[in-house]
Amino acid sequence: MSTRSTSTAGIARATGIPWETWTARLDELGARTMSHAEVARRVAEQLEGVVENPAWWGQSVAVAWEQHTGARRPGQAGDGSFGASASRTVTGTPDEALARWSSLLAGRTEVGGVPFRQPPSTAATAKWRYWRVRLADGSRVSATIGDKAGGRVTVALAHTGLASADDVARWRSTWKELLAAL
Incomplete structure (x- = not known):
């Protein structure tokens, strides 16, 4: 099906188990x-002691499996x-x-032709800065801003829904x- 090859290659590298072996195992399990x-839990159990954060890798394998079988698109x-x-x-x-991003979007009532459902909000923790907005189409946008070395930061946007x-x-x-534009 349409599993991203970069995803399956990354899974194989991290787990030490080729993607073809994962597909055979999951077929045998009745996935x-x-x-x-359930798929994520069963995979995580197999990865205990093999990788750091087996639950996260269990989710990754489960998503790639669902893409492989056509149950989920990339x-x-x-x-x-x-x-x-x-x-x-x-x-x-x-x-x-965060100030530059907020300034860039200041005064806007929409983005990409879709109105904001409510004005954007910001939040901060000791490590992260956040900018969030809900759009009228029901989707959500979140900017997560965090430190990198050398006086740099990463601004990562996630648009869900x-x-x-x-x-x-x-x-x-x-x-x-x-x-x-930043």
């Missing part, structure tokens, strides 16, 4: 009749919606990057264009 959570969430992401590394501190795979490319382009 086609299991829920996502970029599709478990609820059937899609998500787009984009990121950019810029100079400055997290506070400075998109209706179709076609929306992913359109929104990714929109977000990359805005990030380029």
Whole structure:
């Protein structure tokens, strides 16, 4: 089916188990009749003591498996919606990057032709800065800003709740264009 080869190659590298072996194991387990959570749990059990964070890798294998079997398309969430992401590394501190991002979107009532359901909000922790907004189409956008070495920060955008795979490319382009203005 349409599993991303980069995903399966990364899974094989991290787990030490070739993707073909994973597909055979999951077929033997009867994974086609299991829920996502059950597949992820069973894989995580197999990865105990093999990788750091076996639960995370269990989720990764389960998603790739669902893509492999056609139960999920690349970029599709478990609820059937899609998500787009984009990121950019810029100079400055997290506070400075958040201020620039907020300024870039200040005064807007929409993005990409979709109105904001409510005004954007910001939040901060000791390590991270956040900018979030809900759009009128029911989707959500979140910018997560964190430190990198050398006086730089990463601004990572996640747009969840998109209706179709076609929306992913359109929104990714929109977000990359805005990030380029930082």
